[in-house]
Amino acid sequence: MPLSSDSDFSATGIPAILADGEAELTRAWNEANGALIGDGRIGRGELLTQCTDLLHALRRAAASGSTDVGSPAYAPVRDLLGELSRSRALQGFSATETASFVFSLKEPLFVLLRHHHGDHGPTLADATGAASRLIDALGLYTIGVFQRSREEIIVRQQQELQELSTPVVKLWDGILALPLIGTLDSTRTQVVMENLLQAIVDHGAEIAIVDITGVPTVDTLVAQHLLKTISAARLMGADCIVSGIRPQIAQTMVHLGVELNVVSKANLADAFGLALTRLGRRVVRNRPGTTPGSADRAA
Amino acid sequence: MERIPILKIGPALLVTIQVDMHDELALTLEEDLTNRIVATGAKGVLIDISGLEIVDSFIGRMLANIASVSRMLDAETVVVGMRPAVAITLVELGLSLPGVRTALNAERGMALIAARLADLAQDDAPDADDEDAAPGA
Numbered sequence: 001m002p003l004s005s006d007s008d009f010s011a012t013g014i015p016a017i018l019a020d021g022e023a024e025l026t027r028a029w030n031e032a033n034g035a036l037i038g039d040g041r042i043g044r045g046e047l048l049t050q051c052t053d054l055l056h057a058l059r060r061a062a063a064s065g066s067t068d069v070g071s072p073a074y075a076p077v078r079d080l081l082g083e084l085s086r087s088r089a090l091q092g093f094s095a096t097e098t099a100s101f102v103f104s105l106k107e108p109l110f111v112l113l114r115h116h117h118g119d120h121g122p123t124l125a126d127a128t129g130a131a132s133r134l135i136d137a138l139g140l141y142t143i144g145v146f147q148r149s150r151e152e153i154i155v156r157q158q159q160e161l162q163e164l165s166t167p168v169v170k171l172w173d174g175i176l177a178l179p180l181i182g183t184l185d186s187t188r189t190q191v192v193m194e195n196l197l198q199a200i201v202d203h204g205a206e207i208a209i210v211d212i213t214g215v216p217t218v219d220t221l222v223a224q225h226l227l228k229t230i231s232a233a234r235l236m237g238a239d240c241i242v243s244g245i246r247p248q249i250a251q252t253m254v255h256l257g258v259e260l261n262v263v264s265k266a267n268l269a270d271a272f273g274l275a276l277t278r279l280g281r282r283v284v285r286n287r288p289g290t291t292p293g294s295a296d297r298a299a
Numbered sequence: 300m301e302r303i304p305i306l307k308i309g310p311a312l313l314v315t316i317q318v319d320m321h322d323e324l325a326l327t328l329e330e331d332l333t334n335r336i337v338a339t340g341a342k343g344v345l346i347d348i349s350g351l352e353i354v355d356s357f358i359g360r361m362l363a364n365i366a367s368v369s370r371m372l373d374a375e376t377v378v379v380g381m382r383p384a385v386a387i388t389l390v391e392l393g394l395s396l397p398g399v400r401t402a403l404n405a406e407r408g409m410a411l412i413a414a415r416l417a418d419l420a421q422d423d424a425p426d427a428d429d430e431d432a433a434p435g436a
Contacts, residue, residue: 190387197383204403231395235386237379237402 012127028108168199181214213244243271311343343412349380359394379408
């Protein structure tokens with residue numbers, strides 16, 4: 001039978017056990033989790049501190065007579081559990097290990113409950129049920145935070161990846177290169193476009209080379225995104241050259257009927273050569289006998 | 300009534316848009332500019348939109364219209380100083396302004412117009428944009 005009021009919770013004896021048996025519970029709980037220490041991800045002292053602090057907070061929360069883990073009385077417990085599961089996520093523990101840590105409090109608690117209620121079956125069953133529900137709720141809360149911390153890590157990594165994967169490099173005065181790596185979706189196109197346009201303004205560039213060597217597939221959508229980027233660059237007064245179209249991609253694009261309608265070159269070197277020509281520069285070989293090392297320079 | 304000034308510099312007309320355009324202002328500009336091209340016989344129109352922060356489809360279409368009208372009257376339009384955000388907006392609106400020449404700033408825009416005038420002056424002059432890859436390595 002579920003507990004209907006706070007007075008029932010006191011009657012189960014759980015608050016009293018948490019208060020009287022705190023030291024014993026801490027010891028038993030800590031021992032039950034000895035396996036976690038094995039590979040050095042978490043220290044013996046750290047684990048003991050976590051057990052002690054949690055039980056202390058739990059004792060005070062239970063003394064309020066409430067069993068609602070979401071209530072203000074449980075705020076310190078929630079904070080501790082949140083901190084714990086975040087650090088577990090960072091230390092590389094699995095969700096199972098993190099949850100088991102909380103659930104392993106059940107066993108020692110049940111032992112104490114049996115001592116407390118002796119042979120009185122029905123009360124013992126009620127008390128066990130109440131303790132079980134309380135610890136389940138705490139365990140689920142821990143898993144929730146654990147999952148959220150993992151998702152935060154993933155989102156942060158995605159952002160970093162996105163920023164890293166769209167560099168704009170200056171090849172020469174007035175010539176920029178945009179080496180694209182990975183699939184182009186609308187979010188990335190937006191980032192790429194903004195980076196490129198800002199770089200055009202910053203460097204006063206006249207020509208931008210969009211190199212798609214690292215783009216695994218070009219379908220109609222990717223082509224459309226490319227064209228948008230090129231149109232925007234043209235509006236800013238910069239010409240675009242597309243380079244690095246691999247043989248299979250060229251075939252796929254023709255089969256799909258995708259036309260880029262821009263100057264395209266097979267590789268970055270050819271595109272760079274064309275860009276230099278347009279700016280009225282050319283690459284010449286040094287006369288023999290001049291300083292080695294500064295072999296090729298644009299005139 | 301509020302008007303955008305049109306300045307004559309040699310054979311070109313210079314329009315600097317410093318305020319945010321509203322539709323009526325855009326229409327007035329289109330009309331004024333057409334009249335000035337005919338009156339002065341200008342061969343180039345330079346529109347500086349570096350002060351323009353907000354564009355909508357109407358302003359975008361207005362720019363395209365001005366370019367088409369100018370071309371009909373034998374003047375080339377060069378739009379200069381477009382901000383990155385404006386460029387992205389126009390592209391997202393599907394207005395990539397084909398037929399409008401663009402340049403990063405007024406100086407380069409003037410150079411484009413000067414180049415066109417030089418071409419007109421001597422029709423047999425070679426076009427610089429036709430070469431292919433750089434010779435030598």
